[in-house]
Amino acid sequence: MRKTAQSMVEDAMAAITTFSIDQARDLHGRDDVQFIDIRDVRELEREGVIPGAFHAPRGMLEFWADPSSEYHKPVFNQGKQLVLFCAAGWRSALATQTLQDMGVEKVAHVAGGFTAWKDAGAPVAEKSKKPG
Numbered sequence: 016m017r018k019t020a021q022s023m024v025e026d027a028m029a030a031i032t033t034f035s036i037d038q039a040r041d042l043h044g045r046d047d048v049q050f051i052d053i054r055d056v057r058e059l060e061r062e063g064v065i066p067g068a069f070h071a072p073r074g075m076l077e078f079w080a081d082p083s084s085e086y087h088k089p090v091f092n093q094g095k096q097l098v099l100f101c102a103a104g105w106r107s108a109l110a111t112q113t114l115q116d117m118g119v120e121k122v123a124h125v126a127g128g129f130t131a132w133k134d135a136g137a138p139v140a141e142k143s144k145k146p147g
Contacts, residue, residue, distance in 0.1 A: 032123035
């Protein structure tokens with residue numbers, strides 16, 4: 016039987032930790048926590064960002080998280096609690112499960128994603144413009 020995107024998200028949700036907006040807000044800014052934004056760069060430019068979040072586009076996540084990859088980013092192996100988010104919580108659920116499957120132990124995602132974060136009045140900033 017073929018899986019649907021929705022059934023894959025449901026399977027992921029059953030296997031991962033999901034933080035509510037209130038829980039995520041309590042974690043935001045802590046030294047032992049790193050928020051990871053997996054949205055497309057156009058979404059960041061259009062909607063804004065969570066201050067301090069590291070941008071890891073969904074298409075590069077596995078490569079950036081894998082210490083044996085030439086594309087590895089150290090942010091993924093600093094021992095911090097990783098808190099992933101996307102726009103609505105579906106991509107981040109799948110991404111959280113993927114990181115768990117890769118052996119990342121302290122990883123969770125935000126229920127409702129950036130949209131719920133923003134709607135709750137949690138901190139949002141404009142995406143910084145790179146010079147040049």
